[in-house]
Amino acid sequence: MKKAIVIGSRESKLAVIQSQMVISYLEEKRPDLELKLLTMKTTGDKILDQTLDKIGGKGLFVKELDKALLDKKSDVSVHSLKDMPMQIPKELPIIGFSKREDPRDVLILPKGRKQLDFKDPIGCSSRRRMLQLKELFPKAQFQSIRGNVLTRLEKLDHGKYGALILAAAGMKRLGLEERISRYFTIEEILPAPGQGILALQGREGEDYSYLDDFLDQESAYAAIAERAFVKELDGGCSSPTAAYAQVTGDRIFLTGLYYNEESKKYYKGSMEDKVENAKILGIRLAECLGGKKDGHR
Structure with missing residues (x-):
């Protein structure tokens, strides 16, 4: 009988793709395992009308996934490392990290537009980006934007923003590289810590050696x-x-x-x-x- 391994993930398309990367690896390397995907909507995914610092920070993206691990409903959680809080529960350690995807931030323009128009605000999810972008685009106005990547792109294409700043890693994993209008160099915009890296989280004391070659x-x-x-x-x-x-x-x-x-x-x-x-x-x-x-x- 195969050993069952349940991979926990946020339910957004990007999160599922990232979790599927782990599943695909295990399907190839460990045919003795039975793999299942458990998706869920986190508190951070539900509250979209306020900035993260006003509703509790990045921990809101992991709370439900942490509970699933503690309750043994899942065995491994797959996270974008940049979305993980700095304080990690001792009983739920990070097992390890994936190979890094492109760490840069990118500019996304509305469909059909070739140049950045400063009359409309740039949709930006972090003050880290805004502070550095002000050096590059002194005329720009910024407006906070929440939601998953596809939701943000939909808002952009419906005229709510003049551009978006997103992570290259997410756009590439979603197969949306053609939407990227400009890659910012690391010198122009220093990334968020862990950007482009996936973190795998598990339970303290358990054997996760089946993931060694993925890390x-x-x-x-x-x-x-x-x-x-x-x-x-x-x-x-x-x-x-x-x-x-x-x-x-x-x-x-x-x-x-x-x-x-x-x-x-x-x-x-x-x-x-x-x-x-x-x-x-x-x-x-x-x-x-x-x-x-x-x-x-």
Whole structure:
């Protein structure tokens, strides 16, 4: 009799595609397993008329999935790492991370439009993006937008926004790469911590060795450094932060951005270290930028 493994996922099309990536891998590598997908609508998916910082932050995207794990209705949850809160329950650890998809942010224009028109607001889901976009587009106006990628695209094409800023990873996984009008470089817009990486979460003490070959060590080092940077700054939805780490051989290079709410300035800098010091590197860069009096770019 095959061992049953239930994969928990948000019910959006993108979340299901991402979970199916894990299922497809296991179907090929582990035919001895019986695989099932359990989808659910999270609190963060239901409340779309308020920004995340006003309704409880990123934890609203994982609460129902966490409960399913604790109740043993599911065995593994698949998340976009950038949507996961910094505090992870000890009993529900992150098992590991997927190979990283394109980490960049992208510009999406309404169907048929070739140029950005500043008379309409740019739909943008995070202050991290807005702060950096103001440097690129001083004339632009921004308006918060919630909902899954397909919902946002529908609002864009119906004339509610002049453009959207989204993650390249989500557009590519949805097969919507042709909608991308411009890729922003990492230097132009530093991504959200973990952008492009999937996090797999399970129960403490259980054997998840069947996922070992799916998991990516370079992504793990990058995720650890980026999340340590944000956690040290106590960053989240209400405190704009950004971080991106690159691994080359046994070295890791981390760039971080921190916005100080009091001084209304942002601070950006980089450091590098050995990969085994990824967490320490994130903390050191956070201490450096968080303690600065005068910003630099």
